[in-house]
Amino acid sequence: MKWSALPLLAARDLRRHLLRTVLTALGIMIGIGAVITMVGLGQGARAEVEEQVNRLGQNVVLVFPGAQQLGGVSIGAGSRNTLTVESAHAIRDEIPEVIAASPEVRSQRQIVYGNRNWHTRVYGQSHDYLQIRQWPLESGEMFTEEHVANGSLVAVIGRTIVQELFEGSDPIGETIRVRGVPLTVIGVLAEKGMSLMGSVQDDIVLVPYSTAFQRISGRSHAMAYNIQVYDERSMEVAQARITDLLRERHRLGPDQENDFTVQTQQEVAEAATETSRVMTFLLASIAAISLFVGGVGIMNVMLVSVSERTREIGLRLSVGARGRDVLSQFLVESVALCLIGGIGGILVGLFATEMIARSAGWPAHFSTDAMILAVSVSGAVGLFFGFYPAWKASRLDPIEALRRE
Amino acid sequence: MALIELTGITRSYRSGKLSVDALRGIDLEIDHGELVAVMGSSGSGKSTLMNIVGCLDRATKGRYRLAGEDVSAHSRDRLASIRNRILGFVFQDFHLLPRTSARENVQIPLLYTEEPLSWNAMGARAEAALESVGLGDRMDHTPAELSGGQQQRVAIARALVTRPSVLLADEPTGNLDTRTTVEVIDMLQALNRDGLTIVMVTHEPEIARAASRIVTLRDGLVRSDRQQEPVAADALFPDLDEEEEELLGEMSAAGGVA
Numbered sequence: 001m002k003w004s005a006l007p008l009l010a011a012r013d014l015r016r017h018l019l020r021t022v023l024t025a026l027g028i029m030i031g032i033g034a035v036i037t038m039v040g041l042g043q044g045a046r047a048e049v050e051e052q053v054n055r056l057g058q059n060v061v062l063v064f065p066g067a068q069q070l071g072g073v074s075i076g077a078g079s080r081n082t083l084t085v086e087s088a089h090a091i092r093d094e095i096p097e098v099i100a101a102s103p104e105v106r107s108q109r110q111i112v113y114g115n116r117n118w119h120t121r122v123y124g125q126s127h128d129y130l131q132i133r134q135w136p137l138e139s140g141e142m143f144t145e146e147h148v149a150n151g152s153l154v155a156v157i158g159r160t161i162v163q164e165l166f167e168g169s170d171p172i173g174e175t176i177r178v179r180g181v182p183l184t185v186i187g188v189l190a191e192k193g194m195s196l197m198g199s200v201q202d203d204i205v206l207v208p209y210s211t212a213f214q215r216i217s218g219r220s221h222a223m224a225y226n227i228q229v230y231d232e233r234s235m236e237v238a239q240a241r242i243t244d245l246l247r248e249r250h251r252l253g254p255d256q257e258n259d260f261t262v263q264t265q266q267e268v269a270e271a272a273t274e275t276s277r278v279m280t281f282l283l284a285s286i287a288a289i290s291l292f293v294g295g296v297g298i299m300n301v302m303l304v305s306v307s308e309r310t311r312e313i314g315l316r317l318s319v320g321a322r323g324r325d326v327l328s329q330f331l332v333e334s335v336a337l338c339l340i341g342g343i344g345g346i347l348v349g350l351f352a353t354e355m356i357a358r359s360a361g362w363p364a365h366f367s368t369d370a371m372i373l374a375v376s377v378s379g380a381v382g383l384f385f386g387f388y389p390a391w392k393a394s395r396l397d398p399i400e401a402l403r404r405e
Numbered sequence: 406m407a408l409i410e411l412t413g414i415t416r417s418y419r420s421g422k423l424s425v426d427a428l429r430g431i432d433l434e435i436d437h438g439e440l441v442a443v444m445g446s447s448g449s450g451k452s453t454l455m456n457i458v459g460c461l462d463r464a465t466k467g468r469y470r471l472a473g474e475d476v477s478a479h480s481r482d483r484l485a486s487i488r489n490r491i492l493g494f495v496f497q498d499f500h501l502l503p504r505t506s507a508r509e510n511v512q513i514p515l516l517y518t519e520e521p522l523s524w525n526a527m528g529a530r531a532e533a534a535l536e537s538v539g540l541g542d543r544m545d546h547t548p549a550e551l552s553g554g555q556q557q558r559v560a561i562a563r564a565l566v567t568r569p570s571v572l573l574a575d576e577p578t579g580n581l582d583t584r585t586t587v588e589v590i591d592m593l594q595a596l597n598r599d600g601l602t603i604v605m606v607t608h609e610p611e612i613a614r615a616a617s618r619i620v621t622l623r624d625g626l627v628r629s630d631r632q633q634e635p636v637a638a639d640a641l642f643p644d645l646d647e648e649e650e651e652l653l654g655e656m657s658a659a660g661g662v663a
């Protein structure tokens with residue numbers, strides 16, 4: 001037969017029942033929308049993990065007190081005081097794969113400059129913290145090993161602090177106060193933006209951990225270790241050695257569990273995007289259900305269409321259409337119906353992806369793969385659910401079909 | 406060699422345990438260029454016979470040769486191809502697709518030709534067919550915009566567009582008034598004069614007079630089969646003009662009173 005007639009026939013009949021077409025395509029539209037959103041979100045989350053890992057530093061291992069926690073960098077995990085400064089030094093000095101290790105102690109504090117004050121996070125770290133995090137300075141200097149050894153009253157501050165306390169003017173050499181402790185600003189950090197957890201990373205004050213322990217936090221143990229490993233291939237070995245070393249130092253027997261957690265930056269970031277996995281599962285369910293329900297709707301409408309057009313089918317058969325010609329006509333029509341839903345679904349999906357990505361602070365990801373997937377899935381739904389009605393039409397007896405009212 | 410050769414054709418319908426013999430042994434030959442009227446009372450098997458001749462149905466027993474080819478045992482697809490190449494159908498109730506222009510209705514059989522035609526060729530052939538039935542100025546009209554006679558002429562154009570050897574018409578004028586019946590019969594006679602073989606079912610003796618041969622069925626058998634001198638279409642209903650004048654007279658009288 002003349003194959004190029006099939007799309008024309010389908011277009012004409014779908015246009016003739018415009019409202020029915022649109023309503024039927026709606027189910028497929030929602031299903032495909034969910035597929036597109038799912039793929040876009042998955043890619044967005046993956047890209048976000050990669051970007052975070054790159055931004056947080058190369059080959060970084062983190063140690064947290066307490067057993068494995070969901071969500072990685074959990075605040076308040078320092079409830080178990082197991083991480084000592086000495087252990088951090090031991091990790092740095094005794095494990096050959098480790099280049100640097102910075103014990104971390106965090107606190108939320110009011111800081112004052114002149115008559116202005118600002119609530120921020122004060123981090124105690126070692127002198128090589130910026131090297132571990134690959135975090136450049138905008139101006140000034142990072143504190144030195146000597147500052148750390150002496151518990152010097154110096155600070156390196158983030159861009160947000162410069163804006164809020166100094167209104168953008170040069171803070172180097174000025175003195176800020178934290179709980180009455182005067183700290184001399186010796187450096188300003190380059191701007192970083194939002195972190196994985198949604199906080200503004202530039203809203204930070206870095207001080208030597210010794211200073212933090214003695215004068216600011218009131219704590220005696222580290223809340224985390226930031227550890228830099230020599231290269232990527234050594235990550236696993238380093239993780240194992242750190243675990244062994246800490247178990248030994250914490251005097252854990254063979255039947256006792258770790259009282260600390262060793263994670264790579266990758267694992268931390270992936271844990272933080274756990275929500276996107278839940279969302280993906282949810283969207284996959286929506287997609288599956290609405291594609292199925294939509295497909296059943298398509299089948300129903302195609303059955304109605306076949307029965308409404310029985311006389312037309314009889315006429316076509318009597319002037320020489322073969323069973324497969326009628327089959328193709330109705331299959332093309334149901335596929336076209338699904339493709340309309342699919343195209344609508346792509347638009348819905350792009351919109352939903354954009355909204356979710358925006359609220360999660362991720363870059364939105366639109367890939368042609370997802371579009372191709374959407375088109376093939378909707379086409380497949382049309383073929384699958386349209387087959388039975390089309391087959392029924394193709395098996396009609398021409399005489400009976402012509403006689404049908 | 407005859408164009409249509411039916412030998413010992415029977416057709417039984419089974420519904421449950423009962424079996425109805427609609428045709429009980431038909432022997433019939435129809436030659437090129439004949440205009441045959443098939444007559445018989447209701448239920449005598451006319452439509453059943455037409456369906457078999459038209460390859461829409463298969464005989465229970467017997468042999469059917471069409472244009473030298475034995476089609477008795479052909480598959481569904483091969484019968485469809487024969488319907489497309491050799492046969493043209495005209496039905497009592499037209500069977501035009503609604504909301505579809507005359508041109509597109511006439512094009513339908515061309516969609517199913519073995520060698521696909523170009524869209525231009527299809528359009529040209531559909532237009533030529535419509536012109537040959539005198540509807541050159543109605544190509545873009547939909548069936549709802551045409552009179553019954555015009556609709557049946559579109560259906561005839563659709564049957565002719567594939568240039569068939571035989572035109573099969575089951576009660577082609579059953580839904581038409583006398584005047585348009587004459588029009589349609591006139592057209593069939595003209596086509597027959599140009600060499601087209603036509604088999605036409607009718608239960609009206611006046612219309613059968615237009616044929617060159619009348620085959621009468623009764624209870625599924627050929628009861629009589631005779632040649633005759635065909636009567637011209639406009640002579641079939643000699644009272645037509647008078648009837649019409651009377652009708653017009655009554656109408657104007659009624660109008661005058663009111």
Ligand SMILES: Nc1ncnc2c1ncn2[C@@H]1O[C@H](COP(=O)(O)OP(=O)(O)O)[C@@H](O)[C@H]1O
Pocket residue numbers: 418419420425426427445446447448449450451452453454
């Ligand atoms: N599909 C069918 N099923 C059962 N019986 C049928 C069927 N078609 C026709 N018949 C029977 O076959 C006989 C001939 O019918 P038909 O060929 O339609 O007669 P005609 O066209 O001369 O009026 C009738 O008795 C009719 O009831």
Ligand SMILES: [Mg+2]
Pocket residue numbers: 451452
């Ligand atoms: Mg009949």
